[in-house]
Every structure is written in C-alpha cells, then in structure tokens.
C-alpha cells in the first residue's frame with residue numbers, strides 16, 4: 173500500500189473485484205461499462221480465471237449465477253439497457269440467495285437514451301428493478317480509489333449475505349482517470365461464503381441466528397436443490413402461507429439485520445453546517461468542491477454522501493439533518509434519491525431537489541448558484 | 548418402482564406434479580437409467596432446468612439441481628461448466644424454453660460447443676401455462692391461443708441445432724424409451740455440446756385438443772411417424788412427408804469450449820499468448 177497509480181474508474185472496479193477473489197466474468201459489451209469487460213478478458217486468464225462474452229445480458233447474469241453455484245466468485249458489468257435485461261435473473265439470485273455482483277455504469281435513458289452521457293436515473297431501478305419483494309445491496313463509489321475498495325466490499329457482501337450486490341457507477345466516474353493513492357483502509361480482504369458445518373444436519377435455507385443460511389457449493393457433496401420458486405428451509409417449493417411468510421421475512425430482513433455493517437456514508441463539515449448537500453457518485457465530487465469553495469467564503473455548508481445507497485442510510489441522514497436550515501439533493505435525474513431523503517427526514521427540515529436532465533454533470537457552479545438563489 | 552428409482556430419485560418429493568399419462572416421467576426414467584449406465588456419481592452430476600412442466604424434473608432427481616428461469620437453463624449451466632468442468636452437466640428444457648424464449652441461448656450453445664448435454668422435451672405445446680402453441684406446434688393444430696388452428700410455421704429443432712453448429716444432435720420419442728437412454732449416454736460421452744430432442748406427448752394440453760383420445764394414441768402416433776436413421780435413406784421422399792427421423796443425426800468432432808479456454812489460460816500464463 174501507499175502505492176500510487178493512475179486508474180480509471182472502470183479499471184479500478186476490476187482490480188477491486190480480483191482482489192476480493194473474483195475469478196469469473198460474463199458480460200456483453202455496452203458503453204460506458206465496456207472497459208470492465210475488456211480488462212477482465214485480459215486479466216482473468218493470467219490468474220486462471222475465466223472470462224466469457226455471452227450472447228446478451230440475460231445470458232451474462234445467468235452464467236454468473238451458474239458459476240457462483242459452484243463456489244466461484246462471479247461478476248458482470250453493464251449499463252442501462254443491459255441492466256434492464258438482467259432484472260429477471262437478478263431476482264432469481266435474490267430469491268435463491270446466490271452471491272453475485274453486478275456493476276451498472278449508469279448512462280442516460282430511458283431506452284437507448286443519450287449514448288453515452290452520464291445519468292443517475294437508475295437509482296430506483298437498482299433497488300426495485302426486478303419484480304417482487306427482494307433483498308439487494310447497492311453501493312455507489314465516487315472516486316477511482318473508492319471504486320476499487322467498494323467493488324471489493326461488494327464481492328464480500330455478496331458472499332457473506334448471499335445476496336446480489338450492485339455497484340452503481342456513472343459514465344463520468346467510469347471513464348475518468350485519476351491519481352489514486354492506496355492507503356491501509358483500501359486493502360481488500362477476501363471473505364468467503366459460509367459452508368455447511370460438519371456433523372450438523374444441513375438445510376440449505378436454514379433460518380440461522382444471523383439469518384444467512386450456509387451455502388453448499390455444487391459438487392461439494394450435498395446435492396441441494398436451488399429454485400426460484402419460494403422454498404422452505406430444505407430448498408424445495410412450498411406454498412404453505414405460514415412458511416412463505418417466514419421465508420420472505422427472513423430473506424428480505426437479513427439485510428436490515430446487518431445494516432450497521434452494510435451502511436456506509438461519508439460526511440464533510442456536517443457538524444456546524446446550516447445547509448447540507450446530500451449527493452452520491454460523480455455529483456458528490458461537485459458537491460465536495462462546493463463545500464470547499466463556500467467554506468472558504470465563510471458559508472456553513474456540509475455534505476453527506478451515501479456510499480451504500482441501498483439499504484438507504486435513514487438513521488445517518490436523519491441525524492445529520494437535525495436542526496439544519498435546508499437540505500439540497502442534487503441528482504442527474506428528475507428526483508429519485510430526494511424521495512428517500514424526504515421520507516427519512518419526515519418534514520423536519522426543508523428539502524430542495526436540484527436536477528439536471530440534459531446529459532451534463534451537475535457542476536459546482538450549478539450548486540452554488542442554487543444555494544445563492546435560495547438564500 | 549425399482550431400485551434404480553430409489554437410488555436416483557428424491558422419493559420424498561413424489562408423487563410428481565405431472566398429469567396422468569404425461570411423457571415426462573418416461574423421459575426421467577430413461578435419464579436415470581442413462582446415469583446408471585454411465586456410472587456417474589450423483590455428486591458429480593449437475594442437472595439444470597428451465598420453467599415449465601419439464602422444468603420440474605430437477606426437483607425429483609437426487610443430483611446437484613438448479614431450477615432456473617424460463618428459457619435460461621443453458622446459460623446457468625454454461626456458468627456451472629466453465630466454473631467447475633469436473634461436473635457432468637445436463638440441461639432439461641421444454642420446447643418453449645429451448646425454441647422460443649431461450650432460442651438465442653440454444654443456438655449460441657450449439658456454436659460454443661461447451662461440454663453439456665441438453666435434453667429438449669418437445670411436447671409441441673406450452674404445458675405449464677395451459678396449452679398455448681409453441682414454436683414447434685405444427686401448423687393448423689389447436690391450442691388455447693390458437694382456437695381456430697395455428698397459422699404459425701414451426702421450427703425443426705434438429706435442423707436448427709445442426710445449422711447453429713452443434714457437434715452432436717439426436718432425436719427420439721417418449722415411445723422409444725430404451726433408445727432415449729442410449730442417446731442420453733451417447734450425448735453425455737460426446738465431448739462437446741450434445742442436444743437430444745425428445746418428441747413427447749402432452750395428452751391434457753395437446754392431445755385432447757387435437758383428436759388424440761388417449762395417451763396411448765399419442766404414443767402410437769410417435770411410433771407411426773418416427774423413422775430410424777438407418778431406414779430413413781431408403782424411404783422414398785413422399786413417404787417421409789409428415790414423418791421425422793430418430794437416432795443420431797449428427798456427430799462430429801469439434802474443439803470443446805472449456806478445453807479451448809483452459810488452453811488459452813496455459814498460453815497466457817506461460818507468456819506465449821499473442822496480444823494485439
């Protein structure tokens with residue numbers, strides 16, 4: 173560590189994933205995520221890993237889930253249209269509790285949209301894209317350095333909590349190249365899914381104390397059944413209402429149960445701030461700049477940056493917003509995260525959305541103008 | 548039920564959900580007989596299925612089993628095989644799975660030639676959803692979505708797979724149960740992607756609507772319309788009209804996908820790989 177590198181956001185994701193033990197990638201090319209596939213294709217065979225270019229994104233996420241069933245850590249990367257195609261199988265992974273990571277480098281939509289301008293309009297889709305109540309973790313880095321560390325964290329969460337984890341990047345972050353100085357806290361340590369315990373009867377969907385059932389990899393001698401049908405602790409389908417209720421509550425609740433470990437936010441000068449900006453991804457870079465500039469002008473501005481987007485850091489945001497004059501939520505969409513902020517704060521502090529929907533980044537100037545007009 | 552059933556089936560999951568007279572049970576029996584012949588350990592077999600009546604087969608067999616999403620079984624299986632080539636991977640699909648929603652995965656699996664054995668339960672109908680026509684329903688047949696008969700042309704899955712570059716393609720029927728076992732064995736032993744189309748009968752959702760009074764009538768139809776490969780060349784063209792050939796239809800050597808990739812890993816690791 174202490175190492176200095178010039179890294180692109182997309183590239184950093186790859187190295188973070190590899191450090192966390194990813195050995196399988198399947199994907200389909202789409203800008204602005206393509207570099208991720210390109211680099212995996214180059215790097216994986218060097219370490220005995222496997223890269224596949226599939227016929228579409230449905231196939232890509234399917235192959236990733238299949239590989240994960242054998243215990244291999246697997247990842248895919250895509251952007252808007254491809255992320256939409258993946259939704260059904262993301263639901264499968266959530267329901268069958270198969271670890272996997274999906275990187276979505278957001279681009280401007282809907283549909284083919286404005287290729288390939290940046291956007292943050294998949295904020296809600298990343299949480300609610302597939303049908304049915306389901307668990308998922310979504311993480312949004314804001315620098316190349318963080319893309320490395322957070323992709324590593326995503327892989328580890330997927331293994332530990334048996335859940336699909338989505339890395340939500342955007343075109344700007346994916347493509348920017350910056351100097352990265354790795355520190356001690358950036359070291360990615362490998363975490364492996366927990367397996368069956370010897371001498372104890374094994375149920376692949378056991379309601380354990382931590383709500384995370386042990387996983388028996390295909391070929392390890394347990395011969396489990398994995399299905400997208402709602403199943404009981406044995407893994408076989410059931411429609412017994414009582415069991416369905418229990419299973420759904422465990423599967424969905426397992427994330428909240430570990431929320432303290434999963435949630436991560438970062439704050440800048442929030443303590444004494446009168447106005448607080450809540451922003452994520454590349455917009456948070458502009459927001460951080462705003463705090464620096466306006467503080468130097470004597471204005472009391474702070475920044476809250478959710479790193480884990482979902483589960484949404486309700487508690488942290490609520491606490492940080494207490495007693496403030498105003499909250500500003502700049503987003504490159506028509507207002508998605510702002511809904512969560514309003515829900516969290518419950519009318520205590522006025523919340524102002526600031527939206528750009530023209531394919532351009534929200535600049536520090538945009539935010540400063542907005543604040544000055546507001547005052 | 549015999550010892551072979553007790554050995555390979557999850558007896559506590561029976562009875563199965565298939566309708567009386569359904570062909571799926573015959574195919575499952577033929578399959579476990581093939582596994583017995585092959586001598587595979589249950590732990591080294593991965594069985595992957597799609598969604599439909601046919602997809603339920605994985606729940607009943609005591610292997611590593613994965614019941615995926617509609618049409619996608621092949622891609623999940625591809626991930627399994629790539630990640631753990633030691634596993635013997637079998638895929639079970641309906642005609643809707645294989646030819647409609649998953650048609651793209653079928654042709655690309657044929658092209659890749661990954662060492663997986665794919666078994667298509669072609670009952671010429673969507674069974675699970677209640678008898679809608681599929682891409683293999685013959686023209687002018689009745690279905691819940693074709694109350695006046697279909698106007699859609701149908702696919703010949705064997706020709707489709709051969710055209711897509713499959714290295715092993717065979718076909719048989721639920722009437723020819725013993726032959727099925729032999730073809731499953733041959734498909735499994737074939738190095739590469741093997742497709743076995745099983746023409747099977749769905750008395751409830753296809754037969755009833757199309758003038759087959761009993762399951763036995765449907766089996767009789769299979770017997771009367773199937774022509775073995777050995778004979779097919781001798782039968783005059785006119786007489787082949789409406790009939791289909793059963794047996795091994797193509798078997799050739801082609802580089803296998805996982806082996807090719809493993810070779811690539813080796814050259815890259817030795818530093819011998821040529822990069823652009």
Ligand SMILES: Cc1ncc(C[n+]2csc(CCOP(=O)(O)OP(=O)(O)O)c2C)c(N)n1
Nearest residue numbers: 598599600601617641642643644673674675
């Ligand atoms: C994406 C999606 N679309 C539609 C369905 C509904 N569906 C379930 S099974 C099926 C078709 C079943 O037909 P086939 O694949 O031929 O299998 P069979 O039931 O005849 O064995 C359909 C359309 C689904 N499960 N998923």
